[in-house]
Structures are given as C-alpha cells and as structure tokens.
C-alpha cells in the first residue's frame with residue numbers, strides 16, 4: 261500500500277466528487293461541501309502540472325429519486341432528466357471544473373453489472389433471509405429513501421439504510437418507529453425477504469488494517485465514525501432489494517430484485533473516470549485507470565453523511581476484487597452547510613441555488629466566501645450579509661486598491677518603457693514563503709479551503725498596504741521596490757487561481773502571465789510589470805463558466 265507522501269507527489273491524480281442524486285437541483289450547501297473542495301484541489305493539481313482527472317456523474321438508481329417523484333406526482337425518469345440538467349447547470353455556473361459529467365447510460369450500467377457479477381462469481385455475497393419494512397396497503401417494501409424513523413444508534417430522524425447524523429448503518433428492520441417518507445401516517449409492518457448481502461465481518465481485518473494506516477491523516481469526525489463502526493459488529497450490507505426502482509440485479513437467486521443503489525458508486529466512479537478521460541481525449545475502458553499499475557492516487561471528497569459507504573462497504577468490495585484496483589488514499593469529508601443558520605430545505609423553501617446567487621454576485625466573490633465558510637470540520641452557515649461584507653471589505657476593496665496602484669505604476673512607467681523590473685532576494689523569499697503556505701492549504705493532509713481563502717485575503721491586505729506605502733513615498737516606478745510588489749502579486753494571483761478563477765483568467769488574458777505553481781516558479785531576479793485586473797461587486801458580464809472551467 262502506498263503511504264501518504266509529501267506534496268511533491270507527482271503521480272497522476274484521480275479526484276472524485278460524490279455523484280449527486282438527481283432528485284432536485286444543486287444548492288449552495290452542496291457546492292460548499294465536496295464540489296468546491298474537489299474543484300479547488302483539482303485546479304491546484306493542474307497548476308502544479310500534474311495529470312488530473314476530476315469526475316462525477318449522475319446517480320439515478322437511488323430510491324430518493326422515486327420518493328421525490330412520488331411526492332411531486334411526476335415520472336421518476338422525467339425527474340432524473342430535469343434534475344440532472346439543473347445539477348449540471350449549477351456545476352458549470354459556479355465553475356466546478358469536472359472533466360465531464362458521467363451519464364446513466366448503457367456503459368454505466370454494463371460497468372456496474374460487470375463489477376457486481378465478478379464479486380458474485382467469487383462468492384463474495386451471501387444469500388440471507390431478513391425482515392424488511394413492508395407497507396401492506398401498497399404491497400411494497402419500504403427501504404432506503406422510502407422509509408423514515410429514528411436511528412437505532414443516535415436516535416435522530418433518519419432514512420433507511422444510513423443515518424446522516426451519526427453515519428451508522430441501519431439495515432433491514434432496525435429503524436425505530438418507521439413510517440413512509442411520503443405519508444407519516446403510513447406505518448409499515450415487516451415481511452421476510454431473501455436477499456443477497458455483503459457479510460462485512462469477513463472484511464474486518466482488511467478494513468481495520470487499511471484504516472489504521474490512513475486514519476491519522478483524515479479529519480477527526482470521519483475517524484470517530486470509523487472507530488465507532490469498527491467497535492461494533494459490522495452489519496451485513498444489502499446488495500439487493502426487492503424494489504421496483506433501480507438496476508435489475510443479474511443474479512438467479514434474487515429474481516425481480518434490484519441492486520442497492522449506494523453500492524453502485526464505486527463502479528460508477530470507474531465509469532465516470534473513463535468517461536471524463538474520454539472527454540480529455542484519452543479513451544480507456546472503464547476500470548482501467550483504477551488499476552494498480554496506473555499508479556494513480558485517488559482522492560474522494562464527500563459529505564460526512566454518506567462517508568460510511570465509502571469507508572466500509574465500498575472499500576470492502578474494492579478489496580474483494582483482489583489487488584487489482586487502487587484504493588482511496590484520501591477521503592476528505594465535510595459537514596453540513598446551513599443557510600442563514602437554518603438547514604437547507606427545498607421542501608420548506610429555505611434554499612438558494614448557485615444560479616440564483618450568481619445572478620446577483622460575481623462568481624469569484626461567491627467562491628471565495630463559500631471557501632472561507634466551508635463546513636470542513638463542523639456545521640457552518642451561509643450568510644448573505646456576511647458574503648457582502650467579506651466581498652467588499654476584505655476582497656474587492658483592498659484588491660482594487662492594490663490593482664489600481666499597480667495599474668497606475670505601469671502607466672507611469674510606460675514612458676520609460678521598462679520591459680522588466682528587478683526583484684530583490686528578500687521578495688523572492690517572500691513569494692516562496694507565500695506559495696509554501698498555500699501549498700499547505702491545497703495539498704494533503706492539510707488541505708483546507710477555509711485557510712486557503714483566508715490566506716488570499718491576508719496577502720491582498722498585506723500587499724495593498726505595501727503598494728499604498730510605495731505610492732505615498734513616491735518611489736521611482738522602475739525601482740526594485742516596485743518589482744518586488746509586482747512579483748509578489750504575481751505569486752498571489754497564481755496561488756489564488758484555484759479559487760478566484762475569473763480573476764486568474766482575466767490576468768492570463770491580459771497577457772504574459774501564467775498561473776503555474778511550484779516551489780521555484782517565482783524565484784526570478786526580474787518581473788514584467790502588468791496591470792492586474794479589477795474585481796467588481798456587481799454582476800456585469802455574462803456567465804463564462806464553460807469557457808474558463810478548464811482554465812488554471
């Protein structure tokens with residue numbers, strides 16, 4: 261097994277965002293969690309010149325699709341289509357630079373079926389007769405997104421299969437006081453069903469060894485959950501369910517049943533990886549880029565609420581394929597993001613979509629604020645007044661002061677036509693120190709959107725102060741003192757480019773500027789002066805998400 265390496269690890273990278281369930285659009289809470297984190301990480305890896313595939317895709321088989329469609333009285337397939345379009349629109353609008361969005365097509369389904377068939381043939385699954393919640397009135401089993409009750413571990417309200425608060429599984433008939441999610445007066449009985457399960461205890465030793473290696477590098481809440489789960493008997497995980505929605509299970513002993521949608525996510529990731537590689541012009545069959553020989557490091561960004569699946573059954577199933585596939589080296593979880601200190605809730609109307617906010621606030625300002633307040637270690641909240649305050653007082657105000665002074669300096673120097681300015685050793689040292697701090701924010705195991713966003717604001721403030729002082733002293737615009745500021749601003753723009761994507765794109769368009777990052781990029785005795793682009797607090801230009809999504 262590969263152990264965590266330093267940030268100079270130049271192996272190709274595979275970044276996975278969780279596959280969003282197409283039962284509604286995407287709100288800021290989703291974005292501030294795994295998608296912005298995955299995007300910033302992928303952009304940073306690209307800026308370091310690494311081979312990156314950043315992927316996600318749709319997750320049509322989830323029972324949450326069926327539950328929402330029934331609540332809204334619409335066809336579930338139609339819901340998948342409209343919600344998938346809304347999700348893709350949101351990802352593009354906010355600039356999430358996935359290399360493609362894997363569809364639920366024939367290749368997806370073939371990849372999933374092949375993955376399960378191989379495990380089935382190897383005897384990894386067992387037939388088990390269990391009791392499942394059953395609604396006599398409709399003659400349906402109620403599992404997963406169709407049923408709600410109290411979690412047997414933490415006693416909060418949760419859905420079947422998994423508690424999104426404590427992240428413990430609740431399988432079969434373990435949910436307390438269950439009722440239908442569509443109608444709380446619909447109380448299920450239980451009925452026997454013979455299904456295939458993944459006997460998790462058989463994988464305890466391998467899972468424990470894996471987690472002991474990686475847990476020291478992961479976030480504390482995830483580690484707590486892993487330790488809690490390992491401290492109990494590992495519950496068998498349903499592989500099939502007697503349901504009408506989902507992919508038909510291809511096993512003779514479970515006729516008419518479907519696959520547990522949660523467990524599609526790993527082969528789905530293999531499919532979307534191949535799909536995205538294809539979008540980049542590299543055509544490989546699904547699964548190939550996950551093979552150990554490819555020596556790719558895999559990074560999962562996901563919400564805490566579904567981390568159990570990634571840390572337990574998904575890993576167990578990957579391991580059950582032998583040493584064929586890579587395993588996640590990093591599982592970076594986030595907590596819930598709230599809207600004005602209340603839970604995001606589409607049904608209660610407490611929701612802001614990316615598209616809505618981006619009609620009022622420029623994208624870089626939104627990205628910076630979401631990064632600054634990202635729920636990395638605990639629940640945090642979006643506040644519109646907080647966004648406005650940070651955007652004007654800490655970002656746009658000081659940046660435009662800095663950019664304005666440098667723009668004036670360039671204009672004044674034009675008469676002297678200085679093609680370059682000297683840079684002091686001290687300033688080269690400061691640029692290197694700054695880049696090293698950003699490297700800690702963007703790289704594992706210290707990755708932190710919040711610290712990266714704050715570091716950007718700290719350096720804008722510092723350099724604005726420096727430029728103001730030079731201007732006040734009326735220092736010669738062709739002097740080393742100005743060269744120093746230009747070099748440090750150049751380093752800051754490059755280091756901020758994974759978050760402030762439009763500012764970085766504007767700087768690149770202004771010419772003679774790239775946003776490559778690395779330890780020695782700014783170690784040069786000369787810099788070309790340039791007028792940095794300005795930021796606006798108003799939305800003035802049409803959305804250019806598609807054009808710049810791959811930039812940087």
Ligand SMILES: [Zn+2]
Nearest residue numbers: 411414423426
């Ligand atoms: Zn719970």
